[in-house]
Structure formats: structure tokens, C-alpha cells
Amino acid sequence: MNPHRLSALLCGLFCLLIHTLPxxxxxxxxxxxxxNRQPVVGATLRLTELADTTRHLYTISDTSGIASFQAxxxxxxxxxxxSVGLKPLQRVVKPTTGQPLLTLVMEEDNITLQTVSVTAAKPLVTQEDDKTIVDPEPIASTSTSAxxxxxxxxxxxxxxxxxxYLSSTTPATIYINGREQKMSAADIASMLKSLPPNSIAKIEIMRTPSARYDAAGSGGIVNLVLKKGVKIGLTGSANAGFNQGRFGNQFAGINLNNSQNGRTSYLNLNYTRRNLYEEIQTNRRFSPDSLLRQDAYTTFPAQTVYAGYGLGFEPGKRWDINVDGRFSWNQNNSQAGNDNxxxxxxxxxxxxxNLNQxxxxxxxxxxxxxxxxxxxxDTIGSELTTDVSYNLISNRxxxxxTTQYLLPVRPATxxxxxxxxxxxLGAAQVDLRYKVTPTITLETGAKTTVQYFTSVSAYFRQVGDQRLPDRFRTNTFDYRENINAAYVQAxxxxxxxxxxxxxRLENxxxxxxxxxxxxxxxxxNRTDLFPYVYLSRRVAKIAGYELRSYLVYRRSITRPVYDYLNPFPRYVDQYLYEAGNPALRPQFTExxxxxxxxxxxxxxxxxRNxxxxxxxNVVYQDPNNRSLAFRTYDNLGTNRETYFRLLAGIPPIKRYFFVFGAQFNYNDYSGLYEGRPLNFQRGSxxxxxxxxxxxxxxxTFTLNGxxxxxxQLQFYELSNFGALNMSLNRRFIxxxxxxxxxxxxxxxxxxxxxxxxxxxxxxxxxxxxxxRRLGLTVRYNFGIRKREERNNIFNIESPEKGNN
Structure with a gap:
């Protein structure tokens, strides 16, 4: 960004921050x-206007027992x-400006919790400032993995x-518990497939993250927040199931949570055995008068063992200390046959x-x-947080x-x-959130990450009775990355x-x-500035519902991951290979x-991006062998993307509700490809x-699709496609x-x-x-029963249930 534009932007921001409006x-x-003065975590709070009892405000208390409304x-x-295990609390309140924090004490409920189910309204999708929160609970019951x-x-x-992908056609960055997972798409997919579905507490979708988050990821951030032991006593679940397509998947696991006397813990154990196939048929112009027709069929048998754990401590009223870890072992194989x-x-x-295997x-x-x-x-929300993490991924x-030549016939290779x-990958960060006044919040912090990646490959080709080194595919590649960052926002x-x-400043x-x-x-080696501005205001009140508008500006960077930079050729078939591009430059998005x-x-x-x-991802002809093509990554020019999305829900008609969404993306590429102008426009x-x-x-019956x-997938133009999924669940015992x-x-x-x-x-x-798969999942919950939650986009209540 131009320094003068940045200075004007920050000055304008400062002027707005020091003025107040009525x-x-x-x-x-x-x-x-x-x-005992312990905070009540996860309680459901509802404010109802006495002048209009159809108007409700909802929120949930955080880990400090604090809840906030815009009243x-x-x-x-x-x-x-x-709240589970505590008596319901009712109070008539009249909030006033300047009112201090209202402290309420909840009493223990002597009713046996095993036979009580409390219904609390909990939306499927909510908007919290500049991020969207998705509750995965109804989806987890019909899924086998994250x-x-x-x-x-x-x-x-x-x-x-x-x-x-979120709003943009640029991939989003994946976080787990607020930590970026610096991996290739294939590694992240493998990790998510090994993560049990019932281990996720919520999904945070940040399409335009604030300066507190890494500037990397112009496609936004998806943060998976894992469950912790936030319920009183020992609770958990055991699950097992399968689903069957052409091949079958089987899985089993156990999830334990415990929370007592300021200590929390959780343990997830999961085993998955899966298999699937992929079929790709391709027709590629091989020469002016010839066509290469390929029919590839691949199976992917795999086994995964996963373990996740977490420990939390609250030594005193001010400290919160957490240790968490994950371990997975994956045996991923594949068998491919390609008729050319x-x-x-x-x-x-x-x-x-010929037939390639x-x-x-x-x-x-x-x-x-x-x-x-x-x-x-303090008690109004100021806090200092630190986070240190280490990740290891070892892939051997x-x-x-082999290639069998059917026409003309000749010896196989x-x-x-x-x-x-x-x-x-090692990362360390510190963040300060300071409430200057109840309406002014200052945030600042620093972070450093260090990544070290090594790749060694050794290939051989069989020539007669001799096994000779294949110098084309043999490769050794080292990669180091260090990113240092500091930010301030108010x-x-x-x-x-x-x-x-x-x-945010990133080196x-x-x-x-x-x-x-x-x-x-x-x-x-480079240093860049990444400004961020977010403005929200109340627009109107229609039929008792408050409408708010949000305006966001963000500058971001997308750095190539090690997989995109590694230059060693990975064999696909005798006509195609893939390789990284060590000359790849970062891309910047506003x-x-x-x-x-x-x-x-x-x-x-x-x-607009x-x-x-x-x-x-691009495909080039090999300059040394025109019969070969290779997939790689390259900087092509500029892209202007315009998008809009719509999300709506219909309140339940007795027991039914639905959510509907639509999104439109229009991309306009302009650049050079193979030294010639490239212009590409497409709407999706x-x-x-x-x-x-x-x-x-x-x-309960659910339907989603x-x-x-x-x-569009990069420069590939796709036909129409989609999926319809259904599930039926029934509770027993x-x-x-x-x-x-x-x-x-x-x-x-x-x-x-x-x-x-x-x-x-x-x-x-x-x-x-x-x-296309049919499946069966069985899950047994033990310990204190979790309160039943109705998942819909509107807060529509049901009467409380009594004893079963």
C-alpha cells in the first residue's frame, strides 16, 4: 500500500477513536x-424486553463466567x-450506562442430572464481530471425520x-486451536481425516481476519476449536460405525472429558480404516493431428491411529494454563492403473x-x-496470553x-x-488485550515462527537386468522459513x-x-505492512429484529508452501509429472x-479481492521433451474477484426449519502464460x-446438500455438480x-x-x-448428560422437559 494512503488511513482511524457519539x-x-466463587462456564443467558416479549437477546458465558449483551x-x-447442574436464575434488570459489572451467584441444583434435560436455544450459524461461528454438533453425528x-x-x-474455500477462489488457511497449520493441502486433508468428528467444539470462519492474525491467507481463516473438559465431573462418549460405497470405511473411538476444582482434561482416541477410489479420464491434444486419451483408476486404502489430549489448570482466579497435544500415525497407500x-x-x-501402473x-x-x-x-476483559507450539510431520x-507397451509391442519398462x-515447525507468540475503558480496547502482540523442511528422494530405473539411478527424479531439497510479526489494533x-x-508488520x-x-x-527477505479496518453499526430495526452492517478492509499475503517450492519431479505417468517452482513469489491481496x-x-x-x-496450478509442456507435460505453480499476473453471498433461514413450523445460502464469484484474470497474454473471465x-x-x-431427520x-478450479472450467446428504438418528436408553x-x-x-x-x-x-455412501454410526454418551440443544439459525425455543 502507498505510505501516504496508509498514513491517512491510520490518522483517520485515530481521529475516530478519540471522538464519541451519543x-x-x-x-x-x-x-x-x-x-465457591468458581466461574459458571457455558451458561445460556436470555434477555427479554418487558415492553415487547417477542424480542430476545441470547449469549453464552465464557471461560471466565462473563457474558455480554448489547443492551x-x-x-x-x-x-x-x-446451566447444567445449577438452578435456573431469573432477574428483572434495567441496564444503565456506566453500570459496573453485574455479578450473580447461581445455586447448585439437587435434582439428579441423569434424568433432566434442559432445552437451550443455540443457533447453527452466528456472526461474532468479524467472524462466523458454526456449531458442528448436528453435522458431527453424521460424519466420520473433521x-x-x-x-x-x-x-x-x-x-x-x-x-x-470460503468467499474467494484462493484457498483458506487452516488453524487448530488458534495455531496455523503450515502444511500442504494434501497434508492438511490427511490430518483432518484423522481428527474425530466429535472432538470439535466449534468452527470459526474468518473471511477477513483482523491484524491479530497472521497476514497469510488471502482466502480467509478456518479455525477448528477442539473440545475441552468444560462440564462438571467426568463425561464422555464412545462411538463406532461404518459407511459403504464401492469400498468401505470403518471407525471406532472414545472421547473423555473431566472438569473438577479448576482443573480440566480431555482425551480423544480414534482408529479409522478407509478405502476409496478416484477415476480421472482425460483427452489431451498431443500434437496437431493426435490425441492422448488417458483413463486412470486409483484406490487409496489407508489406516489411521489418532490420539489427542489436553490439560487445563486455573491456579487462582486470574491464571488459566493449558497443555494440549495430538498424535497420529497414517498408513496411506495407493494403487493406480492408467490406460494410455x-x-x-x-x-x-x-x-x-500402453498400460502404466x-x-x-x-x-x-x-x-x-x-x-x-x-x-x-482485571474483571472487565483485559488479559495477557502466551502460546508456544511445536509440530512435526514425517512422511516416508x-x-x-511399470509400463507395459501393448501397441506396438515391446519390452516393459x-x-x-x-x-x-x-x-x-516451532511458533511462539504473546498477545495483550487491554480494556482502556469499557468501550475502548487496545490489542498488541508479537509472534515468531521457524520452519525447517527437508526432502530426499532416490529413484532408479530398470534397464534389462540392471538397476540404474534415475537422475531426472532423484532430488535433495532443503527449505527454511522464519517469519517475525508484531501488530497493534484498537x-x-x-x-x-x-x-x-x-x-501488522511481518518480516x-x-x-x-x-x-x-x-x-x-x-x-x-522482505518486510511488509498489512493494515486492517473494521466498522460495524446498527442499521435498522425491522419487525423486532435488529439489522447491523459491517464494513471491512484487509491487506494480506499468500506465501507458497514448501510443497509448491520443492523442485523434484514426482512421477505421475510416462506423459506427466509434477514439480515445484523454487522461483515462486508471494502474492498480495487487498x-x-x-x-x-x-x-x-x-x-x-x-x-472484492x-x-x-x-x-x-498450471500445466506446461516440457521444453526438453514435447511428449511430456508437467504440473507446477507459477505467478501469472493479477486477478480481480467480485463476490456476494446470501444466508437465510426460516423459523421452525412446529418441528421443522431450514437454512439456505447462495454465493456468486466472478474472476477476471489478466497476465502472461508461456510468454503470451492471458485473459480469463468466469462466474460461478x-x-x-x-x-x-x-x-x-x-x-431427528436432517437433509443437507x-x-x-x-x-472453476484454478484455470479448469468445471461442469455443474453437487451432492445431497441425508441422515436419521434415534436416541435410546x-x-x-x-x-x-x-x-x-x-x-x-x-x-x-x-x-x-x-x-x-x-x-x-x-x-x-x-x-456415494451409506453408513451407520452408534454413539453412547456417559456421565452427566449434556443439555439438549436445538440447532437452528433462529433462536426458537421449546418448553423445558421434565423427568423422563
Missing amino acids: AQNFPFRIRLQEA QAGQTYRLLVT YEIMEKSPGVFLDPDGNV QIIQLSTGRLLTE VSNQNRILSFSQGFSTKYKL GLQDF AGDGSFDNQRH SKGLGSFLLKGGV TNMYGRQRVPADTSFQI NYEVNISVEDRPLFALG HTRDIFT WSFFTYHQLKIDRRS FIRTNG EDKLMVTLTANDLFFTNYYQFTIQQGSLSASGLRRSDT
Whole structure:
């Protein structure tokens, strides 16, 4: 950004922060405690206007027992607080400006919790400042992994390679418990497939993250928050199930949570055995008068063992200390057969045919360990947090490949190889959140990350009786990365406005060296500023519902991951290989978005992304062998993307409700490809929906699905595709046992045809996989019963249930 523009922006922000406007709404904060002064965590609070009893405000107390409402001065409300194991609390309150924190004490309920179920309204999707919160509970019961939960979450789209997309066609960055997972798309997909579905507490979607978060990720951030032991006593669940397509998946696991006397802990253990297939049919122009036709069929048998744990301590009223870790071992194999035919276009004659077979055996070890602290500076929300983490991913594998020549007949060729990839990532950060006044918040912090990646591959080819080194595929590559960052941002309530703004400074140091087959290296050292501005205000009140608008500006960077930079060729077949590009430059994006929400529910958004030095997956002809093509990544130019999305819900008609969403993306590329001008425009629609029908008190039917029309995947133009998923669950044994029947991609429509026109490359084809599946899941909950929650986008209540 131009320094003068940045200075003007920050000066304007400062001027706005030091002025106040006449107050309309203001924060009304409540602290909930038990008789022993322990905070009440996860309590549901409802404010009802006495003048209009159809108007409700809802919130949930945080880990400090504090809950906050945006209330109207002078308005009288009826407050209702409910929490498992405690008696409901009712109070008439009249908030006033300048009122101190209201402290309420909740009494223990002597009723046996095993036979009581409290219904609390909890929305499926909510808007919290600049992030969207998705409750995964209803989706988890019909999923076998965190990966499937992501696939079914409203407004989230996953491509076949494991990339996650939100508003933009640039992939989002994945976080777990607030920590960035610096991995390739394939590694992240493997990790999400090993994460149990019932281990996720919530999904935070940040399409335009604030300056507190890393500037990386112009596609936004998806943060998976794992469950902790926040319930009183020991609780948990055991689950097992399977689903069957052409191949079958089986899984079993146990989840334990404990919380007593200021100590919390959790343990997740899970085993998964899965298999699936993928079929890709491609027709590629091989020469002016010939066509290469390929039909590839691959199976992916795999086994995963996963363990996750967490320990939390509260030594005193101000400290909160947490230790958490995850371990997974993955045995991922694949068997691929690819029939290749070269056909003469002018005569239709088959010129050559061969069969290529590739076998891969991968062993992936993943380990993550984190340590975090939080110190409460006061009772109005000021806190100091620290976080230190370490991640290790070790990927070792073997590959064997053979080619049988059917026409013309000649001796087969064969080869084999091995590879060893090791990735180490360490991160440390400190954040200060200071409440200058009840309406002014100052945030600042610093972070450093260090990443070290090594890749060693050794390939051989069989020539007669001799096994000779394959110098084309043998490679050794080292990569180091260090990113240092500091930020400052402030927010202030200005009557009906909330203004937040700041700037982040990031120093990037990247170094890569290829040792084999040639000694080459690259180095990047740069320092960049990333401003952020967020403005929210109350727009209107229609039919008792409050509408708020949000305006966001953000500058971000997308750095190439090690997988994109590693130059060693990875064999696909004798006509195609893939390799990284060590000369790849980072891309920068400026994002502008305005959106509107109703009662903290996202409703409508309109935005624009402008990306420079955009890099994407491309396919080039090998300059040394025109019969070969290779996939890589390259900087192509600029892209202007305009998008809008709509999310709406219909309140339940007795026991039924649904959510519907739509998103439109229009991309305009401008740049160079193979030294020639490249211009590419395409618009794409995405529609998704979620339905729930409570058949009776113990049975629920859900239906969810998506449709993507005129789709786009980098420069691939896709046909229309989508999926419809259904589930039916029934509770037994005092609601502790849940049995769920699922049907995913019921009509087998989640596949697409594709075309690509890139310079001299012209190809089309079909891609599909084992997406249609029927399954059964059994889950048993033990310990103190979790309160039943109705998941819908509107807060519609049901009467409380008594004894069963």
C-alpha cells in the first residue's frame, strides 16, 4: 500500500477513536459465579424486553463466567440464566450506562442430572464481530471425520485436492486451536481425516481476519476449536460405525472429558480404516493431428491411529494454563492403473497404447504439542496470553512403477523410488488485550515462527537386468522459513458504531537449496505492512429484529508452501509429472467487504479481492521433451474477484426449519502464460442448504446438500455438480445412546467434467470418486448428560422437559 494512503488511513482511524457519539446501545456485562466463587462456564443467558416479549437477546458465558449483551439504556429486561447442574436464575434488570459489572451467584441444583434435560436455544450459524461461528454438533453425528464436517458446513467448499474455500477462489488457511497449520493441502486433508468428528467444539470462519492474525491467507481463516473438559465431573462418549460405497470405511473411538476444582482434561482416541477410489479420464491434444486419451483408476486404502489430549489448570482466579497435544500415525497407500492411447485425429487410427501402473506406500507420522497461558489483568476483559507450539510431520514412502507397451509391442519398462520428507515447525507468540475503558480496547502482540523442511528422494530405473539411478527424479531439497510479526489494533464503541482498526508488520525470510541433482538456491527477505479496518453499526430495526452492517478492509499475503517450492519431479505417468517452482513469489491481496446480519446471524455480503502476482496450478509442456507435460505453480499476473453471498433461514413450523445460502464469484484474470497474454473471465454460483425435522422427542431427520454451477478450479472450467446428504438418528436408553443412519451423495452427482485451455495446452475430461455412501454410526454418551440443544439459525425455543 502507498505510505501516504496508509498514513491517512491510520490518522483517520485515530481521529475516530478519540471522538464519541451519543450512545444508543452499550455493552451490558454479567459475571456468573457459583457459591465457591468458581466461574459458571457455558451458561445460556436470555434477555427479554418487558415492553415487547417477542424480542430476545441470547449469549453464552465464557471461560471466565462473563457474558455480554448489547443492551439499550433505560430499557427493562427479564433475565433468565440456565446451566447444567445449577438452578435456573431469573432477574428483572434495567441496564444503565456506566453500570459496573453485574455479578450473580447461581445455586447448585439437587435434582439428579441423569434424568433432566434442559432445552437451550443455540443457533447453527452466528456472526461474532468479524467472524462466523458454526456449531458442528448436528453435522458431527453424521460424519466420520473433521474433513467430512468441513465438507458439510454452510458456506465452506472443499476441492478434490483438499483445499478449503470460503468467499474467494484462493484457498483458506487452516488453524487448530488458534495455531496455523503450515502444511500442504494434501497434508492438511490427511490430518483432518484423522481428527474425530466429535472432538470439535466449534468452527470459526474468518473471511477477513483482523491484524491479530497472521497476514497469510488471502482466502480467509478456518479455525477448528477442539473440545475441552468444560462440564462438571467426568463425561464422555464412545462411538463406532461404518459407511459403504464401492469400498468401505470403518471407525471406532472414545472421547473423555473431566472438569473438577479448576482443573480440566480431555482425551480423544480414534482408529479409522478407509478405502476409496478416484477415476480421472482425460483427452489431451498431443500434437496437431493426435490425441492422448488417458483413463486412470486409483484406490487409496489407508489406516489411521489418532490420539489427542489436553490439560487445563486455573491456579487462582486470574491464571488459566493449558497443555494440549495430538498424535497420529497414517498408513496411506495407493494403487493406480492408467490406460494410455494415442489416436490420430485425421484417420481415427490407434497409434500407440500402453498400460502404466503405479504403487505408493506412505507412512505419515504427525505430532503436535502446545502450551498456552492466560492471565486476567482485571474483571472487565483485559488479559495477557502466551502460546508456544511445536509440530512435526514425517512422511516416508516407496513407489514402484511399470509400463507395459501393448501397441506396438515391446519390452516393459520399470522403476522404483523412495522419499523421506521431514517438517519441523516451532511458533511462539504473546498477545495483550487491554480494556482502556469499557468501550475502548487496545490489542498488541508479537509472534515468531521457524520452519525447517527437508526432502530426499532416490529413484532408479530398470534397464534389462540392471538397476540404474534415475537422475531426472532423484532430488535433495532443503527449505527454511522464519517469519517475525508484531501488530497493534484498537476498537471503540461509538454509540451504535463499533470501530476496530490496526496494522501488522511481518518480516519474511525464506531460504531454499536444491543439493541434488544440481546445487541451486533461492532466498527471499522482505518486510511488509498489512493494515486492517473494521466498522460495524446498527442499521435498522425491522419487525423486532435488529439489522447491523459491517464494513471491512484487509491487506494480506499468500506465501507458497514448501510443497509448491520443492523442485523434484514426482512421477505421475510416462506423459506427466509434477514439480515445484523454487522461483515462486508471494502474492498480495487487498480485500473490501460489506455485509449485513440480523440478530447476529449473517445475512448478506458483497466483496472484492484484488490480487497481484497471483500464483496458481498450471500445466506446461516440457521444453526438453514435447511428449511430456508437467504440473507446477507459477505467478501469472493479477486477478480481480467480485463476490456476494446470501444466508437465510426460516423459523421452525412446529418441528421443522431450514437454512439456505447462495454465493456468486466472478474472476477476471489478466497476465502472461508461456510468454503470451492471458485473459480469463468466469462466474460461478454455489448453493447450499440444511434442513432439520424433529419427528418426535427422540428422532431427528436432517437433509443437507450443495450445488455448484459453472464451477472453476484454478484455470479448469468445471461442469455443474453437487451432492445431497441425508441422515436419521434415534436416541435410546434415556437419550444416552444415539444411532444414526446416513446416506451421502445420495444421487451420485458429486463429480464433474472439466476443460482447460492454457496456451498450447488443450484438454478435457471427467473426475469422480467414491462419494456415494451409506453408513451407520452408534454413539453412547456417559456421565452427566449434556443439555439438549436445538440447532437452528433462529433462536426458537421449546418448553423445558421434565423427568423422563
